[in-house]
Amino acid sequence: MTGPQRTLVDTVFDGIFQLLVSGEIPLGGVVNEVALAERFKVSRGPVREAVKALQGRGLIVKEPYFKARVVDLDVEDMIEIFQLRESVEGMSVKLATKVMSDEAMDALLQDFEMARGNGRVLDLHVRIAEESGNRRIQSLLCDELYYLLRLYRARSGSTPGRHDNASAEHWQILRAMRLRDADLAESLMRTHISRATEALQRLLVTDPSPVPPSRRDGRRRKEEES
């Protein structure tokens, strides 16, 4: 009842995740259990379970008796994720528009006004998911998809030249929410994300490999941390 009673598995889980987003273990890189165990000063058991958990979240892929590897996200993966986001976030904002109280709505608008200065864009999506009242949708968006987004953006810079448009589109969504027009809000959100998807698809036809793969080059020794 005092502390959150964190277990080693949780600590290692967060630690490995930090290694991923920081790029210390690159996308597609090998995840070595013993190296991680040494690094975090624990045995291999907690590391194995943490890797298993990350595998469950799709951040690490593994086959029996093969090395575990960080998921290798390319543009096509991102397109798939954005297609999924388009549908789910549409439902998310639709539900939020219906169930949010007037007070929560005002608070949301105020928060968004305040956070306008810094460049945080994803926060609105997170807030809407939290207000949707659907824990499963919230978990899917916040605990799974946004992790992958952060992972991808950590490698290849965020989609360029869209922040200005995105901000305007965010305002439109908020207006529809305040007017309690759930269907309009859903439609706007879907269009909003669909635009990002199209940007990715343009990226796909323009340059099939936006990040030159330094990873496919087979087995180099010790391509991870020391």
Add this chain to the structure above:
Amino acid sequence: MTGPQRTLVDTVFDGIFQLLVSGEIPLGGVVNEVALAERFKVSRGPVREAVKALQGRGLIVKEPYFKARVVDLDVEDMIEIFQLRESVEGMSVKLATKVMSDEAMDALLQDFEMARGNGRVLDLHVRIAEESGNRRIQSLLCDELYYLLRLYRARSGSTPGRHDNASAEHWQILRAMRLRDADLAESLMRTHISRATEALQRLLVTDPSPVPPSRRDGRRRKEEES
């Protein structure tokens, strides 16, 4: 190349899952590591990892140093899942309608004709997800949500009196797909699932606890219950 090279964790994973769907471990029941280890004739290590994997899929919930428990799905959980399904399966059928080849479309219609005899309803949803071309949507639907559906239906019988309607709605969806009307197919699918959601909501206001805690326990071991 020859054998699938299954590991003990996979075996135990499937074994525990069978215990869940068979109801031998009831929803909300405790999951004892040592008892499972004895039952499957393995050590606690593989059991722990399998439980961790099931936890990652949302079938088992656990807090540090507390007993692990099977997720206790109630009607509200199902409503949340169906809201998520409505959005995702709408996108799923929309994508499938766009990307499926004519041959695949014909095969789908034929398969559906053939499977018309037996009462399998979910198969169409699975097939559509497989044909969507979006692996992440397919994984979400087939590997996560449908597991939970099966778990819920194993306890409380499938939503009654809807199979006849469902079949007609399935045919409408298939017709829209064959006409390559992606938006219509999406709309029909969303309405289709929305109807099931409304049935659940009626269940909620009619009888808040559709399954009284008469938890049929097919257990003969010392597994306790509070």
Add this chain to the structure above:
DNA sequence: TCCCTCCATTCTGTCAACACTTTTGGGGAA
């Protein structure tokens, strides 16, 4: 020179034992 085979190395899978935490149940005091 190329390729096949075999072996050493490395890493993952599994196990039994130990340490820590929670729960349980009994005994004593108000």
Add this chain to the structure above:
DNA sequence: TTCCCCAAAAGTGTTGACAGAATGGAGGGA
């Protein structure tokens, strides 16, 4: 009787060691 405290029991967290599989390279033969 009721409540609180404490010790035993049960269960989870963690560890180190051992076994099996896959990778990488050396050596021999065509």
